[in-house]
Structures are given as C-alpha cells and as structure tokens.
Amino acid sequence: LDDLAHTMRDAPGVGLAAPQLGEPVQACVIEVENTLHELVNPRIVRSTGDDRDLEGCLSLPGYVAYVTRRERVWVVAQNRLGRKVKLAGAGLLSRALQHELDHLEGKLYIDYLDSMxxxxxxxxASGGGDDGGEGEPSESEAAATPLA
Known part of the structure; x- marks a missing residue:
C-alpha cells in the first residue's frame, strides 16, 4: 500500500490499483481532498444516481473521455490491518472508487466507450494547453487529472 501511494503521488494521479503495478492483489489507494484511502478487497455494496464526466487514467496517458458512473457509492473493504472499513463517496471520490475497483476486475474506463x-x-480537453497559470486549475484541467 505504501508503494501504491508513493507511485500514485509521483504520477500524479488520484488513485492507483495494485494490478497496475503488476501485483495480483485486490488493493488500491485513492487520495481525494488530502485524505488517503487504502482499500483491500473492496466491493461496492450500494450505489445511486448517474453522473457523466471526463475521466482519465495513468494506464492510458494523454487522453480523457466522458464516462457515466454512479453518482454516489458505498464501499466495504479492509484496511492494511485487516479491519473492516466502510466508505461512502460522491463526486470525485465516487468516480475514483469505481475507477479503481474496475482495475481490480481488469477493466479500464475505455471499456465503457462505444468507440475509441x-x-x-x-x-x-484542457482548452489547448498551459496558460502559464498559477493557482487553481480550470474545471476541465482538473477533470483531466488521471484517476489511475
């Protein structure tokens, strides 16, 4: 889990799943709003609503696409000590949870597209590139940050 978090932050990305590093284990990390979530054997137990937004992936650098995901999800997993954890996510956290759990099942976001x-x-997607900008990224630039 430490290696996953380190690699994710170096990329940089919002999340990373163990299979992306060639590790055949059901584990992932997600960092949203400065909170690191470490999940082992995670599964979605409930979801509501739909949300369509841009999504990217460290496994497919340089591209994003609009993907419909569930708006809100509830996940049950274990932490690094084997203790049960529950996590509810909306917005970016919901999208990242679904994205990373897909990686654990061998799926990529492009599997949801009708065409490449x-x-x-x-x-x-980010409006043509660097605006020399300091400060906060635009909404489209933030959306272009790879999930994993």
Missing part, C-alpha cells in the same frame, strides 16, 4: 473515437487528447 470518443477519446479526447488532454491538451484539447
């Missing part, structure tokens, strides 16, 4: 033509180059 739906992929958008990151530079195009």
């Amino acid at each position: 033509e739906e992929l958008i180059p990151v530079a195009q």
Whole structure:
C-alpha cells in the first residue's frame, strides 16, 4: 500500500490499483481532498444516481473521455490491518472508487466507450494547453487529472 501511494503521488494521479503495478492483489489507494484511502478487497455494496464526466487514467496517458458512473457509492473493504472499513463517496471520490475497483476486475474506463473515437487528447480537453497559470486549475484541467 505504501508503494501504491508513493507511485500514485509521483504520477500524479488520484488513485492507483495494485494490478497496475503488476501485483495480483485486490488493493488500491485513492487520495481525494488530502485524505488517503487504502482499500483491500473492496466491493461496492450500494450505489445511486448517474453522473457523466471526463475521466482519465495513468494506464492510458494523454487522453480523457466522458464516462457515466454512479453518482454516489458505498464501499466495504479492509484496511492494511485487516479491519473492516466502510466508505461512502460522491463526486470525485465516487468516480475514483469505481475507477479503481474496475482495475481490480481488469477493466479500464475505455471499456465503457462505444468507440475509441470518443477519446479526447488532454491538451484539447484542457482548452489547448498551459496558460502559464498559477493557482487553481480550470474545471476541465482538473477533470483531466488521471484517476489511475
């Protein structure tokens, strides 16, 4: 889990699943709003609503696409000590949870696309590239940050 978190932060990304590093274990890390979530054997036990937004992935750098996910999810998992943990997520956390759990099942976000033509180059999604900007990224730039 430590290696997953370190690699995710170096990328940088919002989450990373063990299979992405060649580890055949059901574990992932997600960091949203400065909170690191370490999940072992996670599973979604409930979900509501739908949300369509841009999504990217460290496994497919340079591209994003619009993907419909559940708006809110509830997850049960174990922590690094084997203790049961429960996590509810909405917004980016919900999307990241679904994205990382998909990796644990061998799925990528592009599996939800009808065509590879739906992929958008990151530079195009963020309005054409660097604005020399300091401060907060635009909404489209934030959406282009890879989940994992």
